[in-house]
Structure formats: structure tokens, C-alpha cells
Amino acid sequence: MKLFHVEGGVHPEYRKERTQEHAIVSLPMPRILCLPLKQHAGAPAELVVSSGKRVKKGDLLAKAPSGVSAPIHAPTSGTVVDIREMASPHPSGIAQPTIMLRPDRKDEWSSDLPPAIEDPFTADPAVIGERVEWAGIVGLGGAAFPSAIKFGLRSKKPDILVLNGAECEPYLTCDDRIMQERAGEVIDGARIMAHALGVSRIIIAIETNKPAAIAAMTGAAMAHSEVTVAPIPVQYPMGSEKHLTKAVTGRETPAGKLTADVGVVVHNVGTARAVREAVRFGRPLISRVITLSGAGLTRGMNIEVPLGTMVVDLIEFCGGFKDGKAPHRLVSGGPMMGQPLPSLEVPVVKGTCGILALTKEEINEQPTGPCIRCGSCVSVCPCGLVPLEMAGFIRHDKLEEAEKAGVRDCVSCGSCSYICPSHIPLVQYFNYAKGRLNTDDRDRRKQDRLKLLVEARMARMEKQRKAKAEAAAAAAAAKKAAAAKPTPAPTEEPKASA
Template sequence: MKLFKIRGGVHPDDRKQLAAGQSIESLPMPALLHIPLQQHIGAPASPAVRRGQMVAKGDLLAQGQGVISAPVHAPTSGRIMGVGSYPAHHASGLSVPTITLKPDGEDRWADHIQGVEDPFALEPEAVAERVAKAGIVGLGGATFPAAVKLNLRKRFQVHTLVINGAECEPYLTCDDRLMRECANAVIDGIRIMAHALGVKQIIVAIENNKPEAQAAMAVAASAYPDIRIARLPTRYPMGSEKHLVQTLTGRETPARALTAEIGVVVHNPATAFAVHEALRFGYPLVSRVVTVTGGAIAQPRNLRVPLGTKVQDLLDHCGGFKVDPTRLISGGPMMGQPLPSTRVPMVKGSNGVLALTAEETNAREPMPCIRCGSCVQACPCGLVPLEMASHTRIGDLEGAVELGLMDCIGCGSCAYVCPGHIPLVQFFNYAKGEMAARGRAKQKQAETKRLAEQRTARMEAIKQAKREAMAKRKREMAAKKKAEAEKKAAAEAQAAQEGQTDRPVRSAAETEA
């Protein structure tokens, strides 16, 4: 199919050969699982279990709250050891609400787990509902609840489903292996999602550095004329949702808008596989495929990992470190986040664990900007990173916003090509965080002002009500006094009249005498 050119991008060494040849294998069940209640964008799930409770694999551990949320299920059977705080799978390492589960070794599915014989006989709303109940989120890293995307047909005229199999981040091969080994299941999940969306056109986009995945998916899709395989050039960040859609359709998504607004919904192959498992067998999302790789890893592998497994358990299964890593990253090296420790648990959005050596990180002290413009040429969003960084450095964040800060996708292409090794992405992430904090402070200030005004209006209303009540009482008392006075006057008049009537009548003679 015809592809359209996009601006910018870079060509880093993909380093995928370290793990691409390793088939997916299941990680042995660890001794303990630490399952965070928030493994998705949106509101955290609310605990539905208590300490000491026995659960089966697939049982509900925490219920999603609100429209943008997702439930959490038991990755295996066992006993709930507690519901408390545990370090998060996040660069901050801060503790988050977490359920600790001790496996019983049986790995027994719950009795209520049951699939659908024919998912295509279900109404689209029923498919989305099952996907929501299974706790499926975007497994490409964004972790947006998948059911919300499937319901976008209600708001937009959606005509195309795009499966983002680019996996353009270096090192990562989990989607590649999934498409190679489970192509039929992935295609089935894609068709179920297309049915839920009501679209007639499906595009599976895979980069050219994954020829085996392209071939496997092409064979699996050959029976379905509405599915096309797009062979993408190997270029980073081809996996960026908006840039992928532009490459495939030639249409650019407006700034801060959804691709659904131009009729396209994008999902990930691993998400499609999870939808297949949920609809065909009733399995909720309790595990995922993770790539463990990097120059410091003794035996790079692709592992199917129960959610809640500690990073250390993955590293131990891969033989540990052959050299001490300089950097430990969750996700890819371009957009991934530093791991605070190996104690943190794997979550739904964890698609990779990288242990990189000093040679791989190529870390150097930053130098002054020489205004070479390399970052401008590399930026896929058409921004001017050097100017944005300059404004950020002097604290002029509003100026950075005017230059397009909020349109930056944080891909790291600018920092990758910078000869001065300036940490541009860190500048922009700081600026975005600070602007978000200012926005929250402004919102809090506005909310405080609104509440104060409401209180003032409420107190004034109370005072006015009191004044009106007092005035009413005065009027009533005055009316009562007036009525009493009138009554008294009437009584006196009547008494006087009666007294005159009782007086004896004298004769005229008596009067003269």
C-alpha cells in the first residue's frame, strides 16, 4: 500500500538481535506477587478483597472506578497477604496502593471464567463491556483502557482500525515475537476489535526490520480481504500514533486531538491478543510478554510474566547481570523510564526491562548549544527544540509553550542527534510537569475562590433570610398589636354603648323639676 512521508525522525541502532531470536517462554511463578491498583491511565481501582482471602486465577482483586479506569485481577490462585503500600513501577519509586498475593502453586482458574462461542454474534457494546471487565488496557505502553477506545464509534465516524506493530524502540522485541508465534490469535483479536468499532478497513503496520512478523501476519490475514499488511520503513519514531496514521493515510491529526477525529483508531498487537483471550476464553488480563535485554543481561529473553512479578525475578531467570549495568530502564531506551530498583513489580504497561552498559548509554557531560539545527531536522513534530530548551532554561515556560512545548511527544529524537549531548527531553519533561503543576495551582486557586464566593453568597443568603424573618416577625407583631388595639377599642365602644342603654329613662316632668 502507498505510504506517505513524515518529517524528522532518526535511525538508531535497533539492537533487536539480542532478543529477537528468543521464543516467548513463561516465567516460573514467583513466591510473591505485588499487584498495584493503578496499572492504567485514569482513576485507580478500588480493592475488592481483604487480607487472608483465598482467590483463584482471574478473580477480581480491584474494581475500576469511573469511566476512565480498569479492574485488576488475580494473576494466579493463592492467598491475599495484605492490601497496603509498595514501591511503584515508576521513576519516582513512591509507594502506591498494592495488593500482595502469595501463590498456592496450583495456578487454578476461577470457575466463573468462560468465553464466548461466537464473539461476532455479540453487539459492539457487549464486546466493549467484556473487554472492560477483563481489565484490558493499551499494552504498547500508554495503558489507556481499551474499552474506551472501542466505544469511540459513538462519538466519531470511525472507518479504519490500525494495528501498531512498528515497535520502533530499540531493543524491544515482545510484539515481534507475539506476532510471529501467535499470528492467528492476534488477527482474531483484531477482527473482534474491528467488529466492536464497526469499521470495514484494517491496516496492520509492521516495520521492515521484522520480516518474520510481516510474513506470519500476512499468512494469518490472507483469508480476510479487509485486512492489509503495511510494511513500514525502519525509522524512529514510526510507532508514534499520530505519525503512524499520517504515514498510512497522509492525513495529519490536529494538535492535541485524537486520531479518531479523522476516523482512525489505533491499537497494539498485544492488546489484540488480550482481546482474543478475553472473548474466546474469558481470560482477564493477568500477564503480558516482556523483553528482558541489554548488554548487561546474561541471557536476553522474551518472557510471559504474571503481573505483579518483581523485576528482580525476571533478571534472575535471565541469568542476572554479566556486568554491572550503568542504567536500568523500563520500556525502550528512547522513551522508557529509569527503574528506581529491582523490587518494583511488573505492570500492564511494562513491555521491557533493559540493563544497559556504559558503552550502550554513551553518557557524556552536556556542552553548550552550538545552534547546529540537528534537533530541528530530527523533530517529527516540526518543533524547534533548541529554542524551547532555551526558554525553559531561563524559566520562560510560557514562551516554550508558545513554541509548541505541549505538542512535543517526548520521543527523544532531538536529544539523540544533539552533538552537545544536551538532555533536551528532560528539559521538556520538566517544563511540562511545571506547567501542569501551575495549571493545578491555578485551578486550585480558582476553585478556592469559587468556594469562598459560594460561602460568602451562602452566608449572605442566611443573613438575608434572618433579616427577612425578623422583618416578618415585626410585621406580624405590629399586625397583632394593631388587631389587639382594634379589638380593645371595639370592646370599649361596645361597653360604652351597653352602659348608655342600661340607664333609666326620665319623664319630662322630672327633668323640668
């Protein structure tokens, strides 16, 4: 298959060999599951259960409000023991309402599940979209964007579905294992997605450092002429949606647009499998495969875990930390774009693709030095930006200049920080700037709205005042007219003469 050149990128040490050969194992049901109401991009889900309620596997725990959101279902049968504020798996450790579910170890499926869609390929695409929405499926590659919304992209008439099996982050091998072990399910899921989107071509993009996955997927794709497996070069951040689209289709998404605007919808391989579960079996998203790795861990593993499992339980399952020593850093996701975890007492959520216990040597964190303008960050930036210049603007609080220099086009892949010989945390500057710019935008919008409201009120008041004045004038005139005719008002006389 013809591939297209993508600029920039880095080649970090992948360290996938630690878990690449480890088949997916199931985690024994933990003692407690903690399900935060916001596990996805968008608005938090809304509680529909209260403390003390007994639920079965697959029962709805929290429903999605309208807009961007996703519902949450019970990963197993048990009792809702509490609903309380708990630290979320986010570096801030900000607390959010969390459902505490104590499993009863019976793992009984709910009887309220929707029926299986027997033949998805003849089903109405809208029905499939609704099913995905019901199942609470989000992008399992890490972004956790509600998948149902991407099914709505059918309106943009895409012609290619790209299945993202790049897994370009070091350490992570969960997608690799899914493709190796569940190739048929992934391809079935992808074909269901393609039907729902109305596209006729599926490209499954896999980096060449996953030969077993490429072989398995190629074998499973043989029976379906519309499916192509594309081995793509190992080049971080190849898994970035827009860059992957460019690499396999040659189509470059214009700034500020979606890949669907150039006719391509991208889904993660794990997401495809979850879609299949929802459509063919009527099962919601209640578990996911994650990679546990890092030199700070006794052994690395790929585990299928119920959502809500505490990280501490997972670490224990992997034999604890190496030599009982706490690692230098605990990271959720890959080492390039992952987030540091605030503690071990946080749950696995829908977007968690890995938990890494990293040692100081692996991280190679050094004190920051001055920029020597070596230009490495410029040559590795996959977005064609000039990171050193943007960081300079942001350091001097010139956010507008940074915006002009393109900070909003940055995908935060971290390649610049990775390569910087002076160890300048460049991507941190950009995330800060993007956050500030977004807040400013929101404030500006709020102010604009406020201004509009105030203006509208003023206009209304003015109108009212005018109306009142007119009415008063009319009344006065009427009075005057009335008074003038029968008995002229004596008080008017001097005024008129004056």
C-alpha cells in the same frame, strides 16, 4: 499500499538482533507476585480481597472505580499473603499499595469466569466493550491506557482500525515475536476489535526491520479482505499513535484531538491478542510478553510473564547480569522513552514491555555542553517544534513562553535529546515543563472552583442576610402596623417629629 510522509525522526542503533530470533518462552511460576493497584493510566483499582484470602487464577483482586481505571485479577492460584506499600516500577520509586500473592503452584483457573463469547462477530459491540473492561485490558504498547475506553470511541464513527506493530523502540522485540508466533490470534483479536468499533478496515503497520513478522501477518491476513498489512519505514518514533496514523492513512490529527476524531483508532498488537483471550475464552489480562535485553544481561529473551513478577526473578531467569556486574542503568521499556528503574525489587506491570540492563557504552552518556544551535533537534522533531528554543525558555523559567512555543505539543519521544551533539537532556526539560504546567492548571482549576464556591457562599449569605432583613423589616412593619392601630407606640412619636 500508499504511505504518507512523516517529518523528522531518528535512526538509533536498533540492537534488536539480540532477541529477534528468540522465541517467546514461559516463565516458571515465581515464588511471589506483587500486584500494585495502579498499573495503568488513571485511578488506582480498589481492593476487594484482604490478606489471607485464597484465590484462584483469574479471580478479581481489585475492582475499577468509575472513570479511567482497570481492574486487577489473580495471575495464578494462591494466597494473598499481604497487602502493603511497595516501590512501584517508576523512577520515583514511590510506594503504593500492592497485593502480595504467593502462588500455590497448582495454577487452577477460577470457576467464576464469564462465559466465552462463541461468535464475537454477531455479538453486541457493547458486550465486547464490557468484556474488555472486565478483563482489565490496557494498552500493552507501554502507555497502559485502559482499552475499554477506546472501545467507547465507536460513538465517533471511526472507519479504520490501525494495529500498531511498529515497535519503533530499539531493543524491544516482544511485539515482533507475538506477530511471528501468534499472527492468527492477533488478527482474530483485531477483527473482534474492528467489529466492536464498527470499522470496516484494518491496517496492520509493521516497520520493515521485522520481515518475519510482516511475512507471518501477511499470511494470516490473506483470508480476510478487510485486513491490510502495511510495511512502514524504520523511523523512530513511527509507533507514536498520531504519527503512525498519519503515515498509513495520511490523516493528521489536529492538536488537542484524538486520532478517532479523524476516524482512526489505534491499538497495539499485544492488546489485540489480549482482547481475543478475554472475548473468546473469558480470560482476564494476567500475563504479558516482555523483552529482556541489553549488553548488561547474560542473555536476552522474550518471556511471557505473569503480571506481578519481580524484576529480580526475571534477571535471574536470564542468567543474571553479565559477569555478575550491575549494569550502568536498568530501564523499564525501550531506551528512548523508557523509565529508569529504582531497584530490582519492583514488579512487572501491565505496561512493562521490556526490561533493559544497559552498559555505559550502550547509553553513551556524556557531560552536557553548551547549545551550538546546530538545529539537529529542529530537523528531527516529529512534531515540528523548536526544541532548543523551548529548552531556553524553560531554563530561564519562562514556562508561559515555552507553552506558546508548543511544549504541550511535544510527545516526549526523546529524538532531540538523542541527536543533540552537546548531550543536552532536552526532553527532560519538556517533561518538567509539562508537569509544571499541568500542576499549574490543576491549581488554577482548584482556585477557580474555590473562587466559585466562595462566590456562591457569599451570594447565599447575601441572599440569606437580605431575606432575614426583609423578614425582620416585614415583622417590624407588621408590628408597627399592629401597634399603630390599637395603641400608637409612644416611643414612635418623638422619632416621627424629629
